[in-house]
Amino acid sequence: MNIEHIPGITKFGYPQGREGRSGLRPTALVIHVMEGTIRGTTSWFMNPRANVSYNYGVGKDGRIVCWVRDENAAWANGKIQKPTWKGLLKRPNGYINPNLHTISIAREGRNSELCTPRQYQSLLHIARLMIDKYRLPINRNTVIGHYEIDSRKPLCPGRINLDHFVIELRKNGQKKEEGGELLGLSDVL
Ligand SMILES: [Zn+2]
Secondary structure: EEEEEEOOOOOOOOOOOOOOOOOOOOOOEEEEEEEHHHHHHHHHHOOOOOOOOOOOOEOOOEEEEEEEOOOEOOOOOOOOOOOOOOHHHHHEEEEEEHHEEEEEEOOEEEOOOOOHHHHHHHHHHHHHHHHHHHHOOOOOOEEEEHHHHEEEOOOOOOOOOHHHHHHHHHHHHHHHHHHHHOOOOHOOO
């Protein structure tokens, strides 16, 4: 499946525009909802006043775009408010910025909408790619919603059942391993 890279997003890294993740590796995927379209989100990201970006976006038609490469931190979950996620990393005065060790993936649409079937499949696809690339276990501690970092965003990512998504991710992985496509055995161990 093709991933289209959208260039020109400046809001990545800490400080701004810095490559990499300050030496950290991704430990989790954070699912968001755009509250709009890929097109609208892209033009918002291009606005210098918008202090926000995602690594990936998944359209209703199933297309996958990349705004910030996953080697770099996006600006998506910087605010930590009454978090319920147990995977936040502590530092002396609080938490390490979770953007540095998470990959943000946003679904196109509104929080009240379900994913389209194509969109859901693409979401599984990009999540699976990241899980394989960073050797993440598949569970609700490694696949989370934005609201689990910021409880003042209770509607992000909205109507997607993440427990079910994790179950589907596992199935998806099994199928792939059975079929032997993409990964050799040494890659999955
Ligand atoms: Zn969000």
